[in-house]
Amino acid sequence: MKECYLGIDIGSISTKGVIIDNDNNIITSAYIWTEGNPVEAVKNLLEILKTKLPKEYQIKSIGTTGSARKLIGLMLKASVVKNEITAHAIGTLTFYPNVRTILEIGGQDSKIILIKNGIIQNYAMNTLCAAGTGSFLSSQAKRLGIDVEKFGDYALKSQNPVKIAARCTVFAESDLVHKAQVGYAKEDIIAGLCKSVVLNYLNNVGKGKKIISPIIFQGGVSKNKGVVKYFKEILKEDIIVDENSHLMGAIGIAVLAKKNKTGSTYSLELKNLKFQTKAFECHRCSNSCELLKIYRNNELVDSWGSKCGKY
Amino acid sequence: MTKIAFPHMGDYYIPANFLLSHIFKNTEVIKAPKITSKTIELGTKYSPEFICTPFKYTLGTMIECLEKNADILIQMGGGCRYGYYAPLQEEILKNLGYKCKVLNLVSEGEPNLKRINKLLKKIDPKYSKIKALYYSFITFKMVKYMDIIDNYIRENIGFEIEKGSFENLKNQMLVTFSHIKNYRELKRTYKRYLNKFHKIKVHKPDNRLKIGIIGELYTIMEPFSNYYLEKQLAQYHIEIKRFTNVHYLLFEKAKKYKKYQKYSKDYFTYNMGADAADNIARCKYLCENGYDGIIHIKSSFCTPEIGAMPIINKIASTYQKPVLFFSFDSATSETGIKTRLEAFYDMLEMRKEK
Amino acid sequence: MSTVGIPRSLFYYYYSNIWKDFLDYLKIPYVISPKTNQDILNRGMKISNDEMCLSLKNYLGHIDYLKDKCDFILVPRISNFKKDNQTCTNFWAAYDIVKNLFDINVLHYNINLEKGKTLKKGLYKIGKQLNKKHHAIKKAYKYAIIKEKKRIKQNHIINLNKLKVAKTKILIVSHPYNLYDEMLGKDIIKYLIKNNIEIIYTDKFNPKITNNLSKKNFKDLYFKYSKDNLGAIAYCEDKIDGIIFLSSFPCAPDSLANEIAMRKIKKPYLNLVIDDSSSFTGLETRLESFLDMLGGPIND
Numbered sequence: 015m016k017e018c019y020l021g022i023d024i025g026s027i028s029t030k031g032v033i034i035d036n037d038n039n040i041i042t043s044a045y046i047w048t049e050g051n052p053v054e055a056v057k058n059l060l061e062i063l064k065t066k067l068p069k070e071y072q073i074k075s076i077g078t079t080g081s082a083r084k085l086i087g088l089m090l091k092a093s094v095v096k097n098e099i100t101a102h103a104i105g106t107l108t109f110y111p112n113v114r115t116i117l118e119i120g121g122q123d124s125k126i127i128l129i130k131n132g133i134i135q136n137y138a139m140n141t142l143c144a145a146g147t148g149s150f151l152s153s154q155a156k157r158l159g160i161d162v163e164k165f166g167d168y169a170l171k172s173q174n175p176v177k178i179a180a181r182c183t184v185f186a187e188s189d190l191v192h193k194a195q196v197g198y199a200k201e202d203i204i205a206g207l208c209k210s211v212v213l214n215y216l217n218n219v220g221k222g223k224k225i226i227s228p229i230i231f232q233g234g235v236s237k238n239k240g241v242v243k244y245f246k247e248i249l250k251e252d253i254i255v256d257e258n259s260h261l262m263g264a265i266g267i268a269v270l271a272k273k274n275k276t277g278s279t280y281s282l283e284l285k286n287l288k289f290q291t292k293a294f295e296c297h298r299c300s301n302s303c304e305l306l307k308i309y310r311n312n313e314l315v316d317s318w319g320s321k322c323g324k325y
Numbered sequence: 326m327t328k329i330a331f332p333h334m335g336d337y338y339i340p341a342n343f344l345l346s347h348i349f350k351n352t353e354v355i356k357a358p359k360i361t362s363k364t365i366e367l368g369t370k371y372s373p374e375f376i377c378t379p380f381k382y383t384l385g386t387m388i389e390c391l392e393k394n395a396d397i398l399i400q401m402g403g404g405c406r407y408g409y410y411a412p413l414q415e416e417i418l419k420n421l422g423y424k425c426k427v428l429n430l431v432s433e434g435e436p437n438l439k440r441i442n443k444l445l446k447k448i449d450p451k452y453s454k455i456k457a458l459y460y461s462f463i464t465f466k467m468v469k470y471m472d473i474i475d476n477y478i479r480e481n482i483g484f485e486i487e488k489g490s491f492e493n494l495k496n497q498m499l500v501t502f503s504h505i506k507n508y509r510e511l512k513r514t515y516k517r518y519l520n521k522f523h524k525i526k527v528h529k530p531d532n533r534l535k536i537g538i539i540g541e542l543y544t545i546m547e548p549f550s551n552y553y554l555e556k557q558l559a560q561y562h563i564e565i566k567r568f569t570n571v572h573y574l575l576f577e578k579a580k581k582y583k584k585y586q587k588y589s590k591d592y593f594t595y596n597m598g599a600d601a602a603d604n605i606a607r608c609k610y611l612c613e614n615g616y617d618g619i620i621h622i623k624s625s626f627c628t629p630e631i632g633a634m635p636i637i638n639k640i641a642s643t644y645q646k647p648v649l650f651f652s653f654d655s656a657t658s659e660t661g662i663k664t665r666l667e668a669f670y671d672m673l674e675m676r677k678e679k
Numbered sequence: 680m681s682t683v684g685i686p687r688s689l690f691y692y693y694y695s696n697i698w699k700d701f702l703d704y705l706k707i708p709y710v711i712s713p714k715t716n717q718d719i720l721n722r723g724m725k726i727s728n729d730e731m732c733l734s735l736k737n738y739l740g741h742i743d744y745l746k747d748k749c750d751f752i753l754v755p756r757i758s759n760f761k762k763d764n765q766t767c768t769n770f771w772a773a774y775d776i777v778k779n780l781f782d783i784n785v786l787h788y789n790i791n792l793e794k795g796k797t798l799k800k801g802l803y804k805i806g807k808q809l810n811k812k813h814h815a816i817k818k819a820y821k822y823a824i825i826k827e828k829k830r831i832k833q834n835h836i837i838n839l840n841k842l843k844v845a846k847t848k849i850l851i852v853s854h855p856y857n858l859y860d861e862m863l864g865k866d867i868i869k870y871l872i873k874n875n876i877e878i879i880y881t882d883k884f885n886p887k888i889t890n891n892l893s894k895k896n897f898k899d900l901y902f903k904y905s906k907d908n909l910g911a912i913a914y915c916e917d918k919i920d921g922i923i924f925l926s927s928f929p930c931a932p933d934s935l936a937n938e939i940a941m942r943k944i945k946k947p948y949l950n951l952v953i954d955d956s957s958s959f960t961g962l963e964t965r966l967e968s969f970l971d972m973l974g975g976p977i978n979d
Contacts, residue, residue: 081660099668100675133679134672136647139665218729222638373938374952375929405768409935412899416942429899593775595756595789598768628931631730632772636779652730 018071020063020280021268022056022090023098023261024048024082027121027148028234029055031063032264033073034272038108042066043261052082053089053289064282073280077101077271079263081122088308088315089289094274098263103127103134105266106230109256114226117245117253119215119235121148126219128226138219148234154190154207158200165204169240172205208240212248227251232259288312329448330355330390331399332383335546336471337571339503344464345399348457349449355395357386360549364389369655371417378624379407379543381655382550384414391423397448398427405599405629463508465575470515472570474498477522479567483559484527494521529564534618534673537566537611539604539637541623541630544653545569551622551653552662561670566616568607569600578603592636598629608637612644617673622651647672681809683709683786684749686741689734689773690757692855696830698753700823701802705811710749712741714861719744724955726780733863733927733955734856735769735776742777751786751809752777755801758791764903767932799824838883842918846877847973850915852908852937853925855882863953864925870966879919881911889914896943897936905936912940921973922948923966928955947972 018041023030025048032043044062048055077094078087079101087095106116107129116127124147125139140147155162169175176198178189193203229251235241236259245253258265290309307317329352331341338356346354358364360382368385387398400411411429418425428444431437445452474495482491498518505511536558544550546569558565573581582596585606592609596602604621611619621637623630634650641648649669651662685691685698691711702709712719715737723740731739745752756774759765774787786808788801799820806816842848849871851858858864858880871878889910893900896913900906912922922944926933941948949969951962 081664097664097667097671099664100671131679133675135645135676137668137672139661139668217725221729222635222642224642373934375934377931406902406931406935408899408901409932412897413935413939416939420942592779594778595758595771595775597772597775601768601772626730626929626931626934628732629768629772631728632769632776634728635776639779 015072016070017074018067019268019272019275020073020076020282021101021264021266021271022059022076022078022080022086023101023263023267024052024056024078024080024086025098025121025263026081028260029059029080030261030264031056031059032261032268033063033067033071034265034268035071036272038265038269038272040258040261040265041068041071043258043264045260048082052086053291056086056089057284057287060282060284067282073282074277075271075275076280077267077274079267084318085291085308089287089310090280090284092271093276094267094270096267096270098123099125099127099137099139100134101263101266101270102232103129103137103266104269105262105264106232106256107132108265108269109258110228110230110254113228113230115229117215117220117225117229117231118233119147119211119231119241120233123147124215124219124233126223126225128223136223138221138223140219151207151211151235151238157190158194158203160200160204163237165208166237166239166241168201169205169208169238170243172199172201174202175209175244176202176206178203178206178210205240208238209244211235211241212244216248225249225251228254230254230256230259232256232262234260236260326351326353327397327448328353328355328393328395329397329399330357330387330393330395332386332390333357333360333547334543334571335548336499337468337546339499340464340467340471343467343503343505344460347460348445348452352449355390355393357390358393360386360547365655371421373413375626377406377541377626378550378654379547380410380414382543382547383410384417387414387418387425387427388421388423391418391425396425398425400427400429401431402429405627407599463505463511465572466508467502467505467511468570468575469572470511471502472572474515474519474522475570476567477519479555479565481525481527481529481564483562483564484529484533486526486528490525491522494518494525532677533562533564534670534677535564535566535616536618536620536673537568537607537616538620538622539568539607539611540600540621540651541627542569542574542600544622544624544627546571550624551651552659554620554622554651554662554666557663557666563670566611568603589640592640597632599627601629601633604630604633605636605640608640608648609644612640612646616646617677618669619646619648620651620669621648622653625652625654647676680708681750682748683707683809684742684745684752685709685711686738686745686752686754687712687714688738688741688860689770689856690755692859694755697798697802697823697827700826701806701819704819704822705806705809705815707809707811710745712744715741716862720862720955730929732769732930733953734854734860734930735773736955737860737863738773739777739780742781742783746781746783751784753786753805755787756789758789758796759793760790760903761792763901764792764906765901766903767930769931834883835885838879841877841879842915844877846875847921847970848877848879848919849973850879850881850911850919850922851925852881852912852922852940854904854908854930854933855880857925857927857953863927867923867925867951867962867966870963874970876970879911879915881908884911884914886910897939900936902932902936905932909936909940912944916944916946919946921969922946923969924948924950926952928952 018033018035021032027048028045029048030045033041035041044059046055046059076090076092078092079096079098083095102118106113111132114129118125123139125137127137128135152162155165176193231242231245231253236255242253242255288311292307294305296303296305305317308315329345342354364385365381367388368381372381372384411427415427430441430444478491485491501514555565585603589606589609593602593605608619719740720737722743723736726743727736727739742752754774754777757766757770778785786805788804789796790798790801802820803816886907890906892913893906893910896909924937926937
């Protein structure tokens, strides 16, 4: 039997799973939509991975990252639960040990990570607002009636991108509607959107940070050729986009899981696992904490959300 | 009988309560209910649009006190727009139909004895000045002792062997402090508790992480408004250094300002309002004294601190130290803060290892 | 000969005339940054911190524009005009922010009347820094200050006369660096003039009269410029038809002072907050409906 390690990245929009071997090679991977239900998404993800994984492999450790990391960590009894910033950095470093800057734009979050000699030097995340992230782009795509995956191609066609105020989603939307009504071409509006995402990112997340090459761009939005083009144009540097860029978080957490193996073996058979969460509001004080109780096979494993520590 | 109340800030309600109840024999001091999510909800509802967060917290507490039939509310602060709080809050409360007075004891950031005397006379025209001076003296001592003990706790709580021992002892101490009668008793209690705190067993490794917290004063001192940042850091076994406390603001600030100015003359020449200049100097101090990282917290729209931020950024990049900026608002999501803190901790650990 | 750069923002709207006269008299060449345009605003946005107020962002943009076009840039620091007459903390910090963000020679002086640092001392200092003789500076200062006093007096008279006009009168409560700026407030003035409205400016009253009156609405004011604004409201509230509050996002003193004023006044008012992404079309709708409400010339 060969040993392998599973890393799962449960984001707000998509759920990614990767299995690596002892030499950090990707054995198999899967990518599905979260659709607001991380527990179901992970169950489906594991089903897919199970069919893809060759029989001679045995999972020795599991790691979770992403916004639902704690919940899924409990569900799978993961050996490592880490935040996505660290996971992304480690994942990228295993393939690109010389990288200096990681730009990342995901569904809800955007971040910048600065690396020197293989150590994270500094990082920054967007200020708790979804302006200029993936969900912003896809909602604008819907408004324009274009598939978000084709955004890149449209943007590349444009010669004069339209100026769009992108400081805030609400403003951007009204500006966009206005520009569309005035009669600008679709390509130019889309190119303008892509450009505004880049400008917004550099003005907000990248402010005051020295962006040194090699630069790697990842996250869902990195698949958008238009955004990549404007990053290149504005930074005047080459931008690397890895074909596995959307999996970097999952790879990173798998690498961390490898380092933290506990010795036990994990199975991907989860069909019969009963995993439930019950929400209720505590009224013992005026804090009115929204509590979440988590049951694994009808057994209470944890409860979250308490401010006073009673639970 | 008039009833007076004041908004919360950290544990300082104990000395404040002590002082007021001793000066005014004929008035009742109402203890404001603890800040909860309901407080901030109330405050936000009646506050103007782009106001800084302390306004919302204090307004929320005031409304809760008025529900308990308070007549006079006491507000302190100045130096930035904090000094404008009292009149506007009075106006808002009046429009809501409450009958009350809001008194601001400090104006422009400098306590002025004449002014305070005038205001205290409004509460009770026959109050005794000598008594007031005597009890203020005890109160200020109490604040000083509390701050000394808090500093000790901050440095050690991350490394306690028995979980909760610091917090339990501190709660005990606060209860004892609230029943103090005179200075001798206060001093004795303080010494006794200081001893007890020193006796709590801690395990401090040599390569521990050290973080300095700087930023806007209210957000730093009221743990609810910074989402219990210090507690979170303690869970990661980090030694915390914090400069701002009431004793500093009242007695040390004026003295230290000149020192700070000399120390960091490369970065600022003039006072920049509130604690902005102080924070720049502290940032330099933390960078030069082996701290691993700096966390800068403020409420959103805090103008003086916004002015200081580019300079703090510059210092940090010269010394190559990471800084984490937080800007808290009433709508800040707690999970977002936790993720950022966790990542910050991971980063510091990785930097330390190499 | 070294050239002095003057950014056309913030302090410019308080001191430009004195500076110009003073430098002219001493025969020192100077450049003034152009009226604010999108390019300058974008520069400012790029350099400044996200949460800074729009006026400060704009100021930094002007400095960025000037940085390679002159030898010195004039950035004063203004703290207070005597006790209880502070300025906004951005005025305190502007000099240090500029010094840290840009690598340029800064010509500066400090006004802090509480500590005896007057405009006179400041201008003398500048003159010396530019290698001028003491008696020449003295003459230049006298020349500049006498001219300025005349100008201010005239402004006061004009503003008071406007109150007697029979047209619809609107008081604009704003800081001059927002109101007169080409990108921020100029459009509003133009729109009002086009609609035959008589505009009364808060900064053109005699502060000796208005500052005392400001206590009527707000007792503990200690920001000088909000005293000017609220005092003007108290002075002419019964002589005008409506009030427009104009502030930049997120102005700290205005957020409180204007809020109080709005709660106290009895005349109809309109509150406008300008942001970097607000377009004039949005403002126009609001202005139009406000004028409709006042029953201005549109209804005739």
